[in-house]
Amino acid sequence: MNRNSAFRILLADHNCRTRRELARFLVHRNHDVDCASTGYQATRALRKRDYDLILSDINLPQLSFFDLAAHLETEGLETDVVVIANLLDLDRAVSAMHEGAADFLLRPHDLKKVAYTVERIRELKDRRADDARRLQIRREAQMQEETTLALARAAEERDRMNIGHGRRVASYAVEIGRGLCFTEARLERLAFAGKLHDIGKIGIDDAILNKPGRLNDEEYAVMKRHSEIGEYILKPVSAFRDIAPIIRHHHERFDGAGYPDGLAGDEIPLDARILCLCDFFDAITSKRPYREPASLEQALEIIAEEKGAFFDPLVSEVFIKMHHPRRAVVAI
Template identity: 50%
Template sequence: MTSSFHVLVVDDEPALREICEEALGGAGYRVTLAANGQEALAKACERCFDLVISDLRMPAMNGQDLLSQIRQRNIDSDFLVITGYGTTETAVDLMKNGAADYIAKPFDIKHLLLRVRSVMEQRRLRKEQEKLSAVVRMLGLSKRLGSQLNHLAVVEEFLSHLRENFTPDAICLLMPEMMEQKPCRIQGRLLETSELLRVFVTKLCDKIMRHGRSYLLDQFTLRQSSFNTAFFPQGFPYSVMAVPLDLPHKRVGVIALVRDEKNALYREQDLQLLGVFASHTASALQNSHLYSRLRTMNQDVIRSFAQAVEVKDYYTRGHSERVAEYACRLARALGLGTKEIDLLHMAGMLHDIGKIGIPDHILNKPGALTEDEYEIMKRHSVMGREILGQVEAMKDITGLIYHHHERLDGQGYPDGLAGDEIPFLARIICLADSYEAMTSNRAYRQALPMDKVMYALERGAGTQWDRELTVAWMSIVEREKPGYPQQ
């Protein structure tokens, strides 16, 4: 276990460095030595150390300054101070500044090893907790992204998780293809008020879009990058991390997060987690894009089916689309989810598909149907289920189509179901279908005046239609006052 921990020992006394190296190496730690604070800081910026053991008083840069510089740079190393000049006040100050522990000279090697082992065990537990937290956050993002079927909803979910998990002061999201009208989305006061920073970050995103490299930039790392620091002659008082949103064979965008100098610098672990978030989001965006294309294709097929019925019946042209619209409007008012609304839209568009099998002279008869003709007409619910039952993708709506003429009092068809026996979504389709029929011109009559429609709805609530649904729909009609036919 200890062999995986890397310790940097900093002391201006060669003998003490050698003693610590021998003791720590014998205990299984990997050890690197530095003769002063400046040398130690340079090494800490180049590689990752789990622990820095530093003398307090050294030339060039003392231990307290070294600790401050490491913390300013957000270097993820624990810090243990050794000194022969310490006081209780010094120890308190060091601990407040982020030191993990404090050892006074002279010390016993066994005591040093016990302190180091204790600090490393706390670090191990902390790292395990951080990994668990990262996994939990990633799973939360994946779950929420998986529930979104629209790429704009995926983007909003992604941005919400970024704000929650990384607390940025500003966000820049570049997606040229999926946000064509406004490919670069900027949020946050920093980017909205500072044109210089906004230009810098957008250029950074453009560069990543072309070349794909991730960046972690702050006042310490910007000088080492290939960016022109002349933009910020007074220093770079920000912390920026930016990663690409990559698919196996395509880059779909770039995300950049910005913090100002008042907040902690982003760390390498933050950049890695952001990369994981970006990867999951890129996959979700691809899935939503494919779903959108499939949904568009399905809607075209559904619309063609509905039009096939309406070609036979002049007076029902537009009927299916209006039923779908009314059903979805009611569903949204009731607070139903996206899945239910999608099912209602498909069912509304296809609820009369079975009329393809009804003879034209019955469909277009200008007068009342005979008893035999009515029995034939009633078969369209059964025919609709038979037609769509052969399409696996339509299995969730066949029941809605089959039962959309059931009545709450059990006097409907085809099965004479009553009350809660009727599928809830089928009750919505039934109400929307009836309302559309009353407010449209038909072969056998003109559209009814709105006062008669509302009276019919009120009278049929609880017998023909679900009472709560009917009351909710009447409220929508009265509130929105849509331009339906009135006399």
């Protein structure tokens, strides 16, 4: 909750004077206060809007604290309740604390104590909300990781010649991202994109995907569809929505001769330009049934030659510098 926003309080007390005094005091402290004089009014107010805190008379007509606690539980509300009691009702106030009341206030009211109690509960509530947000972020990150792993495994099960390709592309891409001073969040996104860049191959016919020899023109045209299929698979998943365009464009060339859209230069998302180079590097240094793998030297030679044509010049420089420091042409 935003600390500057009003804390919504339901003040339920049958005593008119108590209601008036406390409401005036709390409103003066910028809280948003509704009043109820009976249990019926209190439960009706609770149905109409959400409250952050209920200050409730322990002897509220038609609704004891225990009825109120049961009502909140039935309605699935986690609103904090502070009971208001006379000294004679101290035992019941303590029982209410055992049953889940956040605190109690004794009559006659010490307004300093009221202010302190409300602030303490507000701070607790803020802390709980922060904890819940952090937990939610952790859960989402874990879900994204697990989904990535499951999808990557599915892709590898289909594309048996490329086991480990996604993971290697992801790790080369992250190295380049570090060289370009990407934030940790962006590096994480790049790693997910690297692992999933060929997910669209799930939609390619087995005879083409696992053909031992080179693909003919017709087969190659079918294979090229994998980048669009990959985008199509990932787009409906909110956690992968910003990765989907990177997947779509990972085969665009810097000079505009790539696919699927023939984008050139800065039109291609930078992360896709990075994946394009890493994808090439891993493919050319991997063994194929129809050719031996290129050496590191040979691969870097080709990347240097294709700088500005196939590959983004800056991305190429960073990659070459990382793998062959003495060849670096520009400092970054």
